[in-house]
Amino acid sequence: MPSLIAKRPAVKFFNPATDKWTQPFWDAAVQHRLVGASCAKCGAFRMPPTPFCPHCHSQLLNWVDLPGTGVVYSYSIVASAIMPGMDDCLPYVTAVIALDEAGDTRLISNVVDIPVDQVRVGLKVRVIWDDDWGGMTIPRFTAELR
Amino acid sequence: MTIRDKTAIVGLGATPYYKRGQSAPQTLDELVGKSILAALDDAGLGVGDVDGFAYFAGGFDTGMLMETLGIPEVRFSASLTGTGGGSAGAVGLAAAAIVSGMANVVVCVGANQQGAQRFGSITSRYDATPGNVFFSAAGLVGPGHMFALLARRHMHLYGTTRDHYADVAINIRNNALSNPNALMRKPLTREDYFKAPLLADPHCLYDFCLESDGAIAVIVTSAERARDLRQPPVRVLASAHGGARDWGRSIYWMNMPDEIFASSGHSAVARNLYAMAQVNPSDIDVAQIYDHFSSQVIMQLEDYGFCERGEGGPFVSSGATAFQGGQIPINTDGGQLSCGYVWGMTHVREAVEQIRGVAVNQVVGAELALVTGGPSNVPVSGLILGK
Ligand SMILES: [Zn+2]
Numbered sequence: 001m002p003s004l005i006a007k008r009p010a011v012k013f014f015n016p017a018t019d020k021w022t023q024p025f026w027d028a029a030v031q032h033r034l035v036g037a038s039c040a041k042c043g044a045f046r047m048p049p050t051p052f053c054p055h056c057h058s059q060l061l062n063w064v065d066l067p068g069t070g071v072v073y074s075y076s077i078v079a080s081a082i083m084p085g086m087d088d089c090l091p092y093v094t095a096v097i098a099l100d101e102a103g104d105t106r107l108i109s110n111v112v113d114i115p116v117d118q119v120r121v122g123l124k125v126r127v128i129w130d131d132d133w134g135g136m137t138i139p140r141f142t143a144e145l146r
Numbered sequence: 147m148t149i150r151d152k153t154a155i156v157g158l159g160a161t162p163y164y165k166r167g168q169s170a171p172q173t174l175d176e177l178v179g180k181s182i183l184a185a186l187d188d189a190g191l192g193v194g195d196v197d198g199f200a201y202f203a204g205g206f207d208t209g210m211l212m213e214t215l216g217i218p219e220v221r222f223s224a225s226l227t228g229t230g231g232g233s234a235g236a237v238g239l240a241a242a243a244i245v246s247g248m249a250n251v252v253v254c255v256g257a258n259q260q261g262a263q264r265f266g267s268i269t270s271r272y273d274a275t276p277g278n279v280f281f282s283a284a285g286l287v288g289p290g291h292m293f294a295l296l297a298r299r300h301m302h303l304y305g306t307t308r309d310h311y312a313d314v315a316i317n318i319r320n321n322a323l324s325n326p327n328a329l330m331r332k333p334l335t336r337e338d339y340f341k342a343p344l345l346a347d348p349h350c351l352y353d354f355c356l357e358s359d360g361a362i363a364v365i366v367t368s369a370e371r372a373r374d375l376r377q378p379p380v381r382v383l384a385s386a387h388g389g390a391r392d393w394g395r396s397i398y399w400m401n402m403p404d405e406i407f408a409s410s411g412h413s414a415v416a417r418n419l420y421a422m423a424q425v426n427p428s429d430i431d432v433a434q435i436y437d438h439f440s441s442q443v444i445m446q447l448e449d450y451g452f453c454e455r456g457e458g459g460p461f462v463s464s465g466a467t468a469f470q471g472g473q474i475p476i477n478t479d480g481g482q483l484s485c486g487y488v489w490g491m492t493h494v495r496e497a498v499e500q501i502r503g504v505a506v507n508q509v510v511g512a513e514l515a516l517v518t519g520g521p522s523n524v525p526v527s528g529l530i531l532g533k
Contacts, residue, residue: 014279017274017275076349078345
């Protein structure tokens with residue numbers, strides 16, 4: 001039996017919310033730019049963006065354009081619904097993505113559009129964008145399989 | 147100065163465990179009140195003796211409980227922050243109040259009633275915040291979906307398998323079979339396990355704890371006062387809560403350093419707990435390990451030093467945690483996976499019964515019992531009780 005293609009989670013469970021610390025990430029997303037929050041003083045990346053650098057307590061951030069690539073650090077295949085409204089989006093793959101050129105930071109996201117049995121830890125992935133997803137533009141990740 | 151051996155649990159009360167929603171039409175306050183009255187009766191104390199409440203996960207409305215139970219005056223009412231991580235630590239909060247002179251007789255109570263909102267999908271109902279957008283967009287609809295990411299990383303790093311997770315679930319189910327209070331009393335076979343729906347691979351249905359209703363209360367007082375009460379005192383040897391920054395918000399963060407990501411986040415609390423109790427893992431006779439997810443049982447066994455990091459899967463599969471013949475029997479009542487889920491208070495209850503020597507699956511000669519609170523965002527917590 002051919003493996004199922006990884007879908008997207010249900011948009012109905014998503015509620016947008018931002019504040020001044022996360023807004024630049026989502027503003028860049030609208031332009032399909034994956035950016036990372038880097039401390040303007042010491043350079044350390046942090047994800048998600050928070051008010052202080054934990055290393056030097058600077059509040060100044062540089063929003064750095066990232067290459068949009070990374071590797072799957074961990075993942076989970078959601079294959080069964082635990083509540084109504086999930087069935088149409090199964091299976092989907094939740095994933096933690098270790099981002100290239102962003103220190104040791106990781107993004108909580110999804111791997112999409114490839115067979116779920118091809119997803120593994122260490123898989124190289126690149127960002128793609130879902131526009132108008134519950135009012136925001138959401139980064140997700142996919143892979144070129146050979 | 148520590149709280150070591152200065153207080154004791156002297157009363158224990160519980161409602162029956164109900165399948166999700168089946169405690170209705172009783173209200174949540176009613177369940178809480180029933181458990182408190184039962185615990186006071188067990189201790190031989192009355193509502194007039196109570197002068198403190200120590201909660202976790204935000205607790206309950208102390209004023210409401212005083213109003214309905216007729217508790218005349220309270221001098222202490224506090225809760226640990228966080229969620230189910232604090233269940234074992236609430237007893238330490240009570241001990242801290244008593245040792246510092248802020249209260250004499252403190253109620254610790256936990257309860258849940260899952261009517262409209264199931265805990266399995268609770269994160270999907272959190273208010274939208276700038277922080278949780280990152281995981282709600284990804285479809286991480288419940289804690290079991292989030293902890294699955296830690297479980298997968300553990301498999302990648304250490305070679306842990308779904309067979310190991312199955313052995314956790316089967317081990318704990320075996321203990322429920324003989325417990326009349328347990329909700330799941332049918333044997334769980336490996337075939338059943340592997341046929342179950344994969345809710346969040348590698349977690350299947352049997353890796354998730356039960357969704358149940360119920361309330362459990364314990365009464366804590368000073369070691370001196372405990373001597374004259376109805377029940378043999380269960381000594382509070384240590385209770386610790388907190389955790390490391392590198393664990394922090396854990397499943398809501400997912401940026402923990404690699405050596406901590408695939409863990410339960412309990413190592414700092416375990417170190418402080420053993421130091422306070424002045425015991426080692428090998429001294430513990432029975433352990434009640436917070437089992438919201440089978441994978442997290444394996445990671446807690448590692449964090450509490452019962453085996454090396456990465457060895458938790460083979461350790462469980464070797465039978466080391468079995469009630470019959472295991473070196474460290476765990477979740478002897480059937481745990482939250484198979485007996486009942488009351489935010490970790492079931493584990494406190496079972497540890498008290500083991501130390502009293504009245505447990506259904508009694509570990510012969512049990513003198514030291516470990517209880518852990520739920521791996522979650524800081525604080526997590528632990529408790530060591532003694533005879
Ligand atoms: Zn800095």
